[in-house]
Amino acid sequence: xxxxxxxxxxxxxxxxxxxxxxxxxxxxxxxxxxxxxxxxxxxxxxxxxxxxxxxxxxxxxxxxxxxxxxxxxxxxxxxxxxxxxxxxxxxxxxxxxxxxxxxxxxxxxxxxxxxxxxxxxxxxxxxxxxxxxxxxxxxxxxxxxxxxxxxxxxx
Amino acid sequence: xxxxxxxxxxxxxxxxxxxxxxxxxxxxxxxxxxxxxxxxxxxxxxxxxxxxxxxxxxxxxxxxxxxxxxxxxxxxxxxxxxxxxxxxxxxxxxxxxxxxxxxxxxxxxxxxxxxxxxxxxxxxxxxxxxxxxxxxxxxxxxxxxxxxxxxxxxxxxxxxxxxxxxxxxxxxxxxxxxxxxxxxxxxxxxxxxxxxxxxxxxxxxxxxxxxxxxxxxxxxxxxxxxxxxxxxxxxxxxxxxxxxxxxxxxxxxxxxxxxxxxxxxxxxxxxxxxx
Numbered sequence: 520x521x522x523x524x525x526x527x528x529x530x531x532x533x534x535x536x537x538x539x540x541x542x543x544x545x546x547x548x549x550x551x552x553x554x555x556x557x558x559x560x561x562x563x564x565x566x567x568x569x570x571x572x573x574x575x576x577x578x579x580x581x582x583x584x585x586x587x588x589x590x591x592x593x594x595x596x597x598x599x600x601x602x603x604x605x606x607x608x609x610x611x612x613x614x615x616x617x618x619x620x621x622x623x624x625x626x627x628x629x630x631x632x633x634x635x636x637x638x639x640x641x642x643x644x645x646x647x648x649x650x651x652x653x654x655x656x657x658x659x660x661x662x663x664x665x666x667x668x669x670x671x672x673x674x
Numbered sequence: 675x676x677x678x679x680x681x682x683x684x685x686x687x688x689x690x691x692x693x694x695x696x697x698x699x700x701x702x703x704x705x706x707x708x709x710x711x712x713x714x715x716x717x718x719x720x721x722x723x724x725x726x727x728x729x730x731x732x733x734x735x736x737x738x739x740x741x742x743x744x745x746x747x748x749x750x751x752x753x754x755x756x757x758x759x760x761x762x763x764x765x766x767x768x769x770x771x772x773x774x775x776x777x778x779x780x781x782x783x784x785x786x787x788x789x790x791x792x793x794x795x796x797x798x799x800x801x802x803x804x805x806x807x808x809x810x811x812x813x814x815x816x817x818x819x820x821x822x823x824x825x826x827x828x829x830x831x832x833x834x835x836x837x838x839x840x841x842x843x844x845x846x847x848x849x850x851x852x853x854x855x856x857x858x859x860x861x862x863x864x865x866x867x868x869x870x871x872x873x874x875x876x877x878x879x880x881x882x883x884x885x886x887x888x889x890x891x892x893x894x895x896x897x898x899x900x901x902x903x904x905x906x907x908x909x910x911x912x913x914x915x916x917x918x919x920x921x922x923x924x925x926x927x928x929x930x931x932x933x934x935x936x937x938x939x940x941x942x943x944x945x946x947x948x949x
Contacts, residue, residue: 573724594726597836604832607825608730 575624576602582615593624683810684876686751693874696867697809698752699771700877702761703865703922704800705745706772709762710930711793712738713937717780727833734790734826741797741819748815763941767930773921775857777930781850784837788850791830792858792891798823799887803878812877831894838899848900855903859917862887885910 573595579588591610596602602621611619630637686694715735722728746758754761775793780786801823804816837843862884872879888911892902904913920926 595724596726601832601836604829605726605730608733608829609726612733 573597576606576621577624577627578602578606578610579620579622580606580610580614580616581618581620584617588618588620594621596621683808683813685810686812689809689876693871693876694752696871697812697876698749698754699867700865700871701745701748701752701812702754703771703773704797705742705749705761706770707776707793707797707861708738708745709742710770710772710776710933711790712736712742713933714776714778714780715786715790718783718786723783730829731786734829737822737826741822744815744819748811751811759941760945763938764945765934767926767934768924770924770926770930770934771922772926773857773861773863774918774925774927774930775854775860775921777921777927777933778854778857779929782846784843784846785850785853787830787833787837788847789854790826791834792851792854793861794823794826794830795891796858796861796883796887798827799883799890803883803886807878808876831898834895834900835898844899851895851900852903855913856915856918858891859884859913859915860919860921863917863919863922865922888913 574597575593576596576599577593578591580591581588594602594605594609596605599621603619606619606621607616610616686697689697712735715731715738718728719732719735720728722731742762743758746761749761756764775789778789798820801816801820805813805820807813834847837847862880864880868877868880871877872882888904892904892906892911895902902911903915904911906912
């Protein structure tokens, strides 16, 4: 049920030929339960009311002023104010927190795991990373130290 | 009041014996309120209206037990020899000094929510008064606990406002208010020890606390669309019902006996056990 809720839907709903140009347009929900519910709704729109729960909100917590808010989980709530009230006791009652964000889960757009291959580094990208410059730097330092040594011996 | 607010707070150890004994009586009442409020609300653990509120309500119940511990610990400095555990788990109903409201059965969720709200407001008003008044250790404790009341009140208000404006919620939340209001007034029951401390300027008088509580409680509930059983006369709110008193002298609702059996049973089965 939670494995790949969109796979079946995608295969029989997408018009032929649309896959020629890959894109990220698939709808996605953050939590598996609502991924499955979204799928069920599309498969059987008449049964959408089977889900009587409040909407889902994603919760982001800031441990310290100036730091990034980090996603900590999701909750059910009827509106933003109650979502903030519940987020406080559900996520911020132990760890450090100075600020909370909540946002409707369905406002979040995400890439598809099927497209995870776009993140794979197929060639050596070391030369683009800070670490890639380390060899250069150390060789320069060695070079300069050799120069110092040379100066040292010359005096 | 103003004189007290401007003078330096006095340490409990510097108070005379009568004042210390009086303060012990008042603090025991506050501690017992918190303890039983916490226990009653913990009865919602696993039964809350939705998972997230179950967790929030249970967490606030634990807050109350924490508040009770702060006050029980304070009693040690006022001549109390029993540990907080012994105070909480070995006293029979007649030795408890809580107001009756906190021992009422949990009822339906709107009832527990309204009970918590009326009590939270009473404690918020009380702690504000204790912070401004003259006993150093009490003011320190009240400052700490008042901070946690802020969230409790935000939580309660969010739900009460929504229940009050919903078709299905309005009836139950108003009924809870009607039933609980006389018991909430019992939180301000006359207590000789309190009166003597207030006269000496150590703490605010019950009359003043009650007036402040009526003002903040009735005004906010009326603004939410509910009808508190009280009416406005000039600036003040006057209750239309008689307070349910007796708790501060050990007369409690019958349900308190069963509450204590459930709460104390484990501890009493082996009081010497180490946990």
